[in-house]
Amino acid sequence: MNALLSVRDLKVHFPVGKGGSIHAVDGVSFDIPRGKTLGIVGESGSGKTTTALAVMRLAPITAGKVDLDGTPVSSIEGEELRKARPRFQMVFQDPFSSLNPRDRVASIIRQPMDLLNLGNPADRDLRVEELLQQVGLRPELKSLYPHQFSGGQRQRIGLARALATQPDLIVFDEPVSALDVAVQAQVLNLIRRLQRETGLTYLFISHDLGVVRHICDEIAVMYLGQVVEEAPAAEIFASPRHPYTQALIAAAPSLAPEHRRRGGGAKLQGDPPSPINLPKGCRFASRCPIAIDHCRHVPPELRPITETQMAACHLA
Amino acid sequence: MVAITTVSTPTPTPAPAARGPMAEAWGIFRRSPAAMLGLVILILVTLMTVAGPFLYPVDAFEIVWAPLTPPGQEANIPLGTDNLGRDTLAGLIAGGRATLAVGFAAAAITMVIGVVIGSYAGFYGGGVDNLLMRFTEFFQVLPPLLFAMVVVTLFQPTLVNVALAIGVVSWPQTARLTRSEFRRIRTLEYVSAMRAIGASNSHVIWRVILPNALPPLIVSATLTIGMAILFEAGLSFLGLSDPNVMSWGLMIGSGRQYLLDAWWVVTLPGLMIFLTVLGVSLVGDGLNDAFNPRMRER
Amino acid sequence: MVEPVLDIRNLKVDFATRNGVAHVLDDISFTVEPGELLGIVGESGCGKSMTALSILGLIPSPPGKIVGGSINFQGRDLTKLSQAEMRKIRGGDIAMIFQEPMTSLNPVFTCGEQIAEAVRLHQGVSPKAARARAVEMLRAVGIPEPEMRADAYPHQLSGGMRQRVMIAMALSCEPKLLIADEPTTALDVTVQAQIFGLLDDLRRRTGTAIILITHDMGAIAEMADKVAVMYAGRVIERGPADAVLDDPGHPYTRGLLASIPRIDADPDADLPEIPGIVPALTDLGRGCAFEPRCKLAVDRCRLAQPPHFPMSSDHSAACIHLEGRVIPA
Numbered sequence: 001m002n003a004l005l006s007v008r009d010l011k012v013h014f015p016v017g018k019g020g021s022i023h024a025v026d027g028v029s030f031d032i033p034r035g036k037t038l039g040i041v042g043e044s045g046s047g048k049t050t051t052a053l054a055v056m057r058l059a060p061i062t063a064g065k066v067d068l069d070g071t072p073v074s075s076i077e078g079e080e081l082r083k084a085r086p087r088f089q090m091v092f093q094d095p096f097s098s099l100n101p102r103d104r105v106a107s108i109i110r111q112p113m114d115l116l117n118l119g120n121p122a123d124r125d126l127r128v129e130e131l132l133q134q135v136g137l138r139p140e141l142k143s144l145y146p147h148q149f150s151g152g153q154r155q156r157i158g159l160a161r162a163l164a165t166q167p168d169l170i171v172f173d174e175p176v177s178a179l180d181v182a183v184q185a186q187v188l189n190l191i192r193r194l195q196r197e198t199g200l201t202y203l204f205i206s207h208d209l210g211v212v213r214h215i216c217d218e219i220a221v222m223y224l225g226q227v228v229e230e231a232p233a234a235e236i237f238a239s240p241r242h243p244y245t246q247a248l249i250a251a252a253p254s255l256a257p258e259h260r261r262r263g264g265g266a267k268l269q270g271d272p273p274s275p276i277n278l279p280k281g282c283r284f285a286s287r288c289p290i291a292i293d294h295c296r297h298v299p300p301e302l303r304p305i306t307e308t309q310m311a312a313c314h315l316a
Numbered sequence: 317m318v319a320i321t322t323v324s325t326p327t328p329t330p331a332p333a334a335r336g337p338m339a340e341a342w343g344i345f346r347r348s349p350a351a352m353l354g355l356v357i358l359i360l361v362t363l364m365t366v367a368g369p370f371l372y373p374v375d376a377f378e379i380v381w382a383p384l385t386p387p388g389q390e391a392n393i394p395l396g397t398d399n400l401g402r403d404t405l406a407g408l409i410a411g412g413r414a415t416l417a418v419g420f421a422a423a424a425i426t427m428v429i430g431v432v433i434g435s436y437a438g439f440y441g442g443g444v445d446n447l448l449m450r451f452t453e454f455f456q457v458l459p460p461l462l463f464a465m466v467v468v469t470l471f472q473p474t475l476v477n478v479a480l481a482i483g484v485v486s487w488p489q490t491a492r493l494t495r496s497e498f499r500r501i502r503t504l505e506y507v508s509a510m511r512a513i514g515a516s517n518s519h520v521i522w523r524v525i526l527p528n529a530l531p532p533l534i535v536s537a538t539l540t541i542g543m544a545i546l547f548e549a550g551l552s553f554l555g556l557s558d559p560n561v562m563s564w565g566l567m568i569g570s571g572r573q574y575l576l577d578a579w580w581v582v583t584l585p586g587l588m589i590f591l592t593v594l595g596v597s598l599v600g601d602g603l604n605d606a607f608n609p610r611m612r613e614r
Numbered sequence: 615m616v617e618p619v620l621d622i623r624n625l626k627v628d629f630a631t632r633n634g635v636a637h638v639l640d641d642i643s644f645t646v647e648p649g650e651l652l653g654i655v656g657e658s659g660c661g662k663s664m665t666a667l668s669i670l671g672l673i674p675s676p677p678g679k680i681v682g683g684s685i686n687f688q689g690r691d692l693t694k695l696s697q698a699e700m701r702k703i704r705g706g707d708i709a710m711i712f713q714e715p716m717t718s719l720n721p722v723f724t725c726g727e728q729i730a731e732a733v734r735l736h737q738g739v740s741p742k743a744a745r746a747r748a749v750e751m752l753r754a755v756g757i758p759e760p761e762m763r764a765d766a767y768p769h770q771l772s773g774g775m776r777q778r779v780m781i782a783m784a785l786s787c788e789p790k791l792l793i794a795d796e797p798t799t800a801l802d803v804t805v806q807a808q809i810f811g812l813l814d815d816l817r818r819r820t821g822t823a824i825i826l827i828t829h830d831m832g833a834i835a836e837m838a839d840k841v842a843v844m845y846a847g848r849v850i851e852r853g854p855a856d857a858v859l860d861d862p863g864h865p866y867t868r869g870l871l872a873s874i875p876r877i878d879a880d881p882d883a884d885l886p887e888i889p890g891i892v893p894a895l896t897d898l899g900r901g902c903a904f905e906p907r908c909k910l911a912v913d914r915c916r917l918a919q920p921p922h923f924p925m926s927s928d929h930s931a932a933c934i935h936l937e938g939r940v941i942p943a
Binding site: 053056058081082085089090092093094097098099100101102104111112115116143144145147148158161165 | 334335336337504505506508509510511512513514515519524527528
Binding site for chain 3: 043150186210215234247260261263
């Protein structure tokens with residue numbers, strides 16, 4: 001199958017202090033076929049958001065390749081990059097800071113078309129109304145300012161802005177984590193409906209396993225800048241192979257009757273190590289319940305475990 | 317054509333009125349009596365200096381009557397004369413124009429230098445920030461009054477030079493404020509969103525971040541006007557301002573020896589300075605509250 | 615029957631706003647027994663945090679004001695106490711932990727100093743004894759090498775560690791009641807599981823009652839003995855956690871539970887939504903606040919606030935559709 005987005009050995013390192021660097025993203029590879037959704041899950045510091053920003057060319061890429069349907073996104077610059085931008089757009093996490101408070105909604109949604117010079121200027125206002133309707137907002141709300149909307153409505157506006165350029169790929173960075181659960185369901189359903197109707201391809205970043213289960217076809221689990229497991233959504237939840245994935249699933253609060261009053265799920269010990277002084281072996285070894293001596297010395301490669309499932313664990 | 321519809325279609329509720337951040341701030345400002353008082357004072361002072369010459373066409377430098385005539389003694393010289401027999405009211409009107417002009421011009425210079433340097437330092441960070449901030453610190457450690465005195469002594473003590481001198485010594489604060497606002501705002505997601513749709517750096521700096529950084533800058537600009545007026549008065553008092561242009565500071569400076577014999581010569585321009593700076597400060601405080609998001613909820 | 619630690623009856627709190635009076639809390643009643651964990655769940659703005667602030671006497675006043683009801687804590691009505699008396703209770707018999715452990719700790723003092731300070735304030739012991747108590751508390755909340763960590767500044771610790779320090783500080787004076795307001799919202803799930811485990815263990819060992827305020831039904835399932843579901847300033851359903859989660863009586867509770875994306879649900883079906891948004895507290899009608907979003911709404915819902923109808927001896931919900939429901943014996 002031909003991938004729309006192909007990421008190969010992506011690295012994002014941020015320099016800190018004297019000669020040190022944070023390996024925020026450290027050799028990440030994945031493909032997303034057209035019309036499908038890849039979810040990246042992980043905890044804070046896993047590099048999932050930095051991966052999204054690097055794909056968007058909003059974070060500096062240290063090494064590696066990002067290819068969008070034949071366009072080498074990672075190596076183009078300036079005008080060429082600007083010309084490619086309509087094809088990949090982003091929906092941000094925070095509904096309160098992702099919209100410029102001084103712009104009216106109409107201008108927020110128009111901006112991508114104006115800046116990237118898409119379509120006939122005379123048609124853009126009409127297009128703004130279409131987009132508002134597409135995300136379930138009344139067109140007459142276009143002259144309001146962002147602070148006059150609720151969190152869920154603002155995420156819809158952010159989605160309309162991303163759709164304005166008719167992109168192939170939309171990158172979502174925790175688009176519902178700031179929303180209340182009832183509103184979250186509305187926005188998640190909208191995101192899915194848009195994919196069904198338009199065949200968009202999604203890269204979906206989240207820390208919430210329930211959300212990625214609901215949205216994604218394929219899931220990659222990140223830990224300290226690396227993908228530790230990748231598999232189709234159903235498989236990763238049915239038979240997680242990496243001990244970290246297992247711990248993550250076990251720790252997720254759930255309504256299942258057998259979880260009642262258990263006082264939190266399986267307890268992973270300690271905190272992740274510092275991303276500056278990374279251990280030389282497996283990065284998860286210090287918290288891993290089954291780590292052996294070998295794990296502390298030799299970093300495991302991400303390797304196929306089954307036909308569709310990959311994990312980076314010596315013991316998987 | 318008038319059609320009578322019998323079929324009732326559900327009328328959608330009308331969209332609420334759009335209220336921009338500025339309209340909202342004005343709504344709060346308007347409700348503050350102190351801020352409105354400040355605004356009224358400023359408007360009256362400005363009116364006096366603009367319309368004054370037409371209503372009271374007397375040359376401020378012309379000797380009109382006996383020196384040190386008290387106010388009220390002569391019907392056509394309502395506020396009396398100074399030690400040279402010049403009309404005090406005419407002096408207040410003409411002096412106000414110069415004083416306000418210097419105040420606004422100095423504040424404008426302060427804002428332009430401060431905002432440009434602060435924006436670039438805050439937006440680019442790193443080496444650019446380092447360089448610009450060291451440059452800023454160099455100006456920050458200059459003793460302001462001394463430096464201004466040197467400038468007006470070296471180059472002619474014209475009003476333009478006085479405004480420039482005040483601007484040059486007061487921009488570092490504005491630069492620091494602008495820088496910190498830029499550092500805060502540049503990390504917000506709407507800035508990333510603009511970059512994701514291909515906005516250039518200059519578009520992001522001037523069209524996206526600057527408008528959002530304005531509220532504290534407007535407050536600071538207002539207070540700078542007050543400070544500049546006092547500064548100008550100080551320089552005039554020391555005899556370092558333009559001797560050919562009447563200003564409130566000049567009036568105080570030249571009348572100070574007669575304070576005990578003729579209170580009005582010094583007190584009236586002093587009162588004007590006090591009122592104007594008070595007005596500016598009240599407006600600045602009101603703007604500060606109006607732009608403070610915590611005040612919105614009340 | 616055990617005497618409850620906290621017994622809130624018909625608590626009403628009003629806020630004066632620009633758009634009129636908001637009934638931020640309207641007729642709130644619940645009890646908490648020793649060692650019990652009560653979960654208060656609801657969406658933002660439903661009044662769950664305001665409930666916590668009322669118990670602690672920390673309602674910003676003005677614009678807020680307790681206009682009715684009582685908060686009985688160990689035989690005293692907290693709404694009648696003076697500020698000085700409340701100060702003694704806060705951090706002593708009633709402690710609180712917050713969502714963001716970074717901003718709730720003072721960055722210029724070490725963690726040990728801050729815990730010791732709390733101990734000295736309420737127990738008046740010597741600095742040395744207070745320091746020893748601080749180390750002991752850090753050990754009790756599972757912080758490795760507590761003697762060393764006591765000298766660490768908040769920024770030197772991870773988010774999970776900071777929340778443990780907050781818990782240590784809260785527990786240092788052996789409170790009868792601990793209020794935890796979204797204590798794990800800023801933390802990762804694996805760390806959240808650790809903190810939940812710690813809280814659960816502590817209440818079982820010390821008998822401290824806990825009120826857990828959360829927006830997360832999953833957290834309720836994992837932690838709570840009983841639940842109060844809040845909507846628009848009212849408790850619309852309360853009962854044992856199992857009963858509320860398995861047999862929710864109020865359409866809002868049902869909607870809330872259904873709209874959670876679950877790992878074990880069919881991923882191809884759309885999530886059931888609750889349409890619309892939470893109403894502003896200043897323009898609530900006479901009727902049920904949930905009526906505009908409710909699929910089951912009938913004309914009668916608009917007439918008056920529905921009272922609580924019992925569903926079992928300890929489970930009730932404020933929905934008129936429950937009227938006349940036969941209560942299982």
